Amino acid sequence: DAKTTQPPSMDCAEGRAANLPCNHSTISGNEYVYWYRQIHSQGPQYIIHGLKNNETNEMASLIITEDRKSSTLILPHATLRDTAVYYCIVRVERRSKSTFGDGTTLTVKP
C-alpha cells in the first residue's frame, strides 16, 4: 500500500471549514484514497473515499489533485464534535486491509 504523509496536528475555529491535507505521492492507479476518523479510543469511522474525482457526502468533501499525489479533506462547518484524529489511507478496494499512519489530530476550538 502507498504511504501517506499528514501533518501531526491542526486547529480550526468552530463553524469554519477544516481543510486537512494528505500526501500520497506513491499512489498506484488502482488505489483509492480513504479518510477515516477516530474520536478518543472509539473505532475508526469512515468519512469518505475517492479514486480521482472530487467527492462529497453529508460529512465532508474530498478533493484529489489531478496527478493524484495529494488530497484534501474538507469539513465545511467544523463543530466541537469533529475534534478527532483523522487518517488518510490509500488502499485497493474490496478485501485489502487499511494501513493506518499517525493521522492528523484536529482540534476544533470555540
Next chain:
Amino acid sequence: EPEVTQTPSHQVTQMGQEVILRCVPISNHLYFYWYRQILGQKVEFLVSFYNNEISEKSEIFDDQFSVERPDGSNFTLKIRSTKLEDSAMYFCASSESSKQYFGPGTRLTVT
C-alpha cells in the same frame, strides 16, 4: 445505519489465559478484519478473513492468534496464551466492498 458490534467491551485476564473476543459484523458483509491499537499507538492490522479463510495476516498475527466464523453471524478472535503486551483495544471491522465499518472495540487488559 447498521453497526458492527463487539463483546465484551472490556476484558481483564491473567497472563497465560485464553481469551475470545467476539464480533457481529454487518449482516450482508463478506469481508472481515481484526485490528488492534495499543494505548497511544497506531491502529495495526492483524488479519482479514473472506470466504471462510484467512486472506491476509500481519506479523503480529502469530500462532497464538486464531480467527473463526463459527456461524453465520459471529466472527471471533482467540488469543491462546495472553501476554502482557497483548493489552490493547481490539477492533473488528467488516465490509461489503469499499467502506470498512469498525466496531466500538474491546479493551483487553492482561495482568
